[in-house]
Amino acid sequence: AILSVLFDAMHVFWADCNDGRLPKSSTVAHAIDERLGLRAQASGEGSRTGQAYASAIRPDWVKDADNRHHSRRSAS
16 A cells, blocks of 8 residues: 555656656655655654655655755765
């Protein structure tokens, strides 16, 4: 059931997006929460689980362009 919800969210939020029209992660997290019956945090943010799922389905090209995400450097 979880995979079905995630695939649906991927289709709804990411299928037709472009650089000028990106969904907010919080919107995606709340939609996932609603479909899975998860409760938002007391602050009003999506559940931690919903946020994790939203991040997991965020396309790589968006993550690469997003300055909030930094790749870890391996120790050489």
